[in-house]
């Protein structure tokens with residue numbers, strides 16, 4: 753499980769990161785909204801812990817951007833602002849929980865675990881995009897009435913895109929999620945798989961399903 757910790761206070765950030773790593777999570781700690789955006793563009797995260805008072809941008813604004821741009825994993829707000837107004841605004845903007853500072857690590861950990869548990873229980877089993885439908889439990893992919901036969905890897909690749917609509921998936925992200933490798937990986941293989949996937953899914957007169965961002969990666973379109 754990867755956790756992104758966005759917190760400008762060194763003491764708090766280090767404390768949370770260290771605590772999470774001690775119980776086996778992989779935690780990345782960043783101190784600005786800008787660094788948080790960069791981290792999310794580079795790696796997939798399962799949950800984010802977000803401080804509201806950041807030096808370069810309001811955490812609530814950052815949260816709003818995430819939700820608009822398709823980051824749909826749990827977000828736990830961590831803030832010294834304990835006003836009801838902030839709590840409500842945060843939850844309305846798509847936060848999943850709110851923890852006021854000061855807090856105990858035990859409490860933070862309990863909340864993180866609960867959010868991750870809830871997420872895996874409610875994990876969507878069917879994804880739809882335009883007329884494309886992917887049923888995870890039934891392992892079925894259809895476009896309209898047409899069933900599309902995919903290999904296991906192709907299926908996993910398509911699933912990754914359907915879970916992240918509109919998000920740019922870098923080659924590094926794809927190789928890590930689908931091939932379990934983060935470096936020394938021949939990314940040409942990804943292009944080969946993307947070509948195959950396109951060939952199976954797209955028809956001649958279609959608007960493309962995948963946008964290629966040269967040198968960066970792909971995006972479900």
Ligand code: CA
Nearest residue numbers: 760803805806
């Ligand atoms: Ca702060």
